[in-house]
Amino acid sequence: MSLQDCAIVGYAETKIVEKSTRDIWELGGEVLGSLIRGTGIEKGEIDGLILSSSMTGAGNVFWSQAVADQLALEVNFCQTVDIGGCSPLGAVARAAMAIDSGMCRNVLCLFADTQATEDNRPRKPLRQEWTSAIGYLGPPTAFGFITNRYEHQYGLDYAALGKLAVAQRNHAILNDLAVEKLRKPITVDDYLNSRMIAEPIRLLDCVMVCDGASGVLVTSRKNAEVKGWTKAAVPLGYGERTVFRAAQSVLDITETGHLVAGQMAFQQAGTQLSEVGSFHPYDDFIIAILLQLEMLGFCKRGQGCSYIRETDFSHAGDLPLNTGGGQISAGQAGLAGGGTNLVEAVRQLFGEGGARQVANRKVAVVTGIGGIPYARNFATSAVMVLTSNA
Amino acid sequence: MTKLNDTRGVERTPPAPLNHTRPFWEATRDKRLLLQYDPRSGKYQFFPRPVSIYDGKGDLEWREASGEGVIFSYTIQVRARPPFQGHEPFALGIITLKENVNLMANLVNCEREDLRIGLPVRLCWLPLPDGAHLPAFEPAR
Numbered sequence: 012m013s014l015q016d017c018a019i020v021g022y023a024e025t026k027i028v029e030k031s032t033r034d035i036w037e038l039g040g041e042v043l044g045s046l047i048r049g050t051g052i053e054k055g056e057i058d059g060l061i062l063s064s065s066m067t068g069a070g071n072v073f074w075s076q077a078v079a080d081q082l083a084l085e086v087n088f089c090q091t092v093d094i095g096g097c098s099p100l101g102a103v104a105r106a107a108m109a110i111d112s113g114m115c116r117n118v119l120c121l122f123a124d125t126q127a128t129e130d131n132r133p134r135k136p137l138r139q140e141w142t143s144a145i146g147y148l149g150p151p152t153a154f155g156f157i158t159n160r161y162e163h164q165y166g167l168d169y170a171a172l173g174k175l176a177v178a179q180r181n182h183a184i185l186n187d188l189a190v191e192k193l194r195k196p197i198t199v200d201d202y203l204n205s206r207m208i209a210e211p212i213r214l215l216d217c218v219m220v221c222d223g224a225s226g227v228l229v230t231s232r233k234n235a236e237v238k239g240w241t242k243a244a245v246p247l248g249y250g251e252r253t254v255f256r257a258a259q260s261v262l263d264i265t266e267t268g269h270l271v272a273g274q275m276a277f278q279q280a281g282t283q284l285s286e287v288g289s290f291h292p293y294d295d296f297i298i299a300i301l302l303q304l305e306m307l308g309f310c311k312r313g314q315g316c317s318y319i320r321e322t323d324f325s326h327a328g329d330l331p332l333n334t335g336g337g338q339i340s341a342g343q344a345g346l347a348g349g350g351t352n353l354v355e356a357v358r359q360l361f362g363e364g365g366a367r368q369v370a371n372r373k374v375a376v377v378t379g380i381g382g383i384p385y386a387r388n389f390a391t392s393a394v395m396v397l398t399s400n401a
Numbered sequence: 402m403t404k405l406n407d408t409r410g411v412e413r414t415p416p417a418p419l420n421h422t423r424p425f426w427e428a429t430r431d432k433r434l435l436l437q438y439d440p441r442s443g444k445y446q447f448f449p450r451p452v453s454i455y456d457g458k459g460d461l462e463w464r465e466a467s468g469e470g471v472i473f474s475y476t477i478q479v480r481a482r483p484p485f486q487g488h489e490p491f492a493l494g495i496i497t498l499k500e501n502v503n504l505m506a507n508l509v510n511c512e513r514e515d516l517r518i519g520l521p522v523r524l525c526w527l528p529l530p531d532g533a534h535l536p537a538f539e540p541a542r
Contacts, residue, residue: 155476160473211476
């Protein structure tokens with residue numbers, strides 16, 4: 012399997028900030044420099060560049076080339092992955108494909124966005140005709156629909172959702188790179204009492220759009236051995252599904268593409284759920300975590316709330332959850348935000364979690380969510396199972 | 402009872418139709434709701450697309466919908482962007498039409514306490530500045 016022959020041998024991350032005074036190139040440069048210092052790789056050895064989606068880069072049809080030029084990277088493989096919040100995981104999978112095909116050896120996967128400062132998204136006809144016209148606010152509206160539908164089908168304990176918010180917030184407090192505004196403790200009552208945005212979606216259900224960058228260096232395991240990179244996170248399995256149930260006009264919006272992406276990833280990995288040492292689900296809204304717990308099979312459909320009540324999600328608990336705070340409590344670096352979940356998983360596998368290090372650093376699972384199509388659930392869903400060489 | 406805004410006072414930008422969505426918007430001038438129909442599968446689809454979502458082929462028909470449906474899900478918008486800002490709170494629904502398609506629309510002529518999933522609703526229309534109309538739904542009383 013080509014995927015398993017590759018490894019993430021380095022990671023880097025900038026501080027997440029509410030509004031960056033540095034532009035996107037500078038943030039990308041910080042990640043590159045940090046990776047070079049951390050791994051000892053020469054810049055000239057990096058011969059592949061894969062970028063995540065970026066709201067700042069959205070207006071630029073030459074985005075990956077422009078970044079390569081700014082960072083003076085001479086590469087044999089250059090592309091942007093444009094599957095929204097799934098882009099960072101998608102970038103790692105595509106890096107493995109490019110390395111396996113022989114196109115390149117060392118790939119920088121760079122996830123940078125300054126959406127809060129510079130959002131260059133064009134207006135889309137789809138948005139104007141079918142969503143802007145009715146006052147659709149975007150993701151909060153979509154998750155409002157999903158939440159009410161979930162409650163109708165299964166019942167919903169909002170205090171259980173609040174428990175997830177609190178667990179992630181406690182992790183952000185231990186994360187120096189999390190956005191400062193959110194590094195304050197919250198209680199379940201704070202969650203329940205936070206103001207409504209798109210009922211039943213509350214403020215503390217939502218991510219805060221921020222600016223930031225992260226990245227990983229992917230190479231072949233063989234090359235890692237030659238180079239003496241002993242710390243490695245190996246992608247054991249990956250699943251990706253775009254427009255789940257595309258050929259249905261009415262579909263259950265509490266069911267997501269993670270159902271199939273998870274099966275693909277775990278089957279390829281040959282890993283059991285009971286082996287998972289930390290879970291890093293893409294978290295744009297709190298209820299997305301509950302849905303993914305169910306889709307991946309940590310609990311049965313509709314049983315998410317009782318599972319949450321029974322589980323300790325702290326870094327020292329049963330299922331350590333987004334141990335850096337996730338995007339909801341560390342801040343969402345725009346469309347590069349999925350890099351926050353991925354990099355934290357790699358950090359844990361490397362055993363570099365510091366005060367928030369998990370005990371079981373053998374297996375980590377990371378997911379992605381990319382976009383929400385009209386009256387559906389998630390444009391792309393992705394799941395990656397990673398293992399350390401520990 | 403909590404009054405919800407019916408959003409009639411919102412100054413909406415008229416839609417800029419594409420070739421394959423124009424028949425939909427043209428029909429709204431006569432307050433008719435058209436859906437794309439795939440004669441091969443015998444199924445409807447919404448929103449309008451260049452191809453059938455069932456078999457990928459073109460050759461879709463336009464058929465008039467009954468305008469009857471039920472609430473599949475809903476959310477109350479407490480925060481909004483212009484031009485909806487200042488018109489909150491208002492309700493949005495996903496409506497499952499009798500023709501078995503899900504359509505997102507404003508829910509009007511109702512109060513918060515009326516709203517529930519499964520509530521029968523019927524089509525009504527919100528005027529747009531260019532003579533077209535936007536489909537909306539109200540409780541079928």
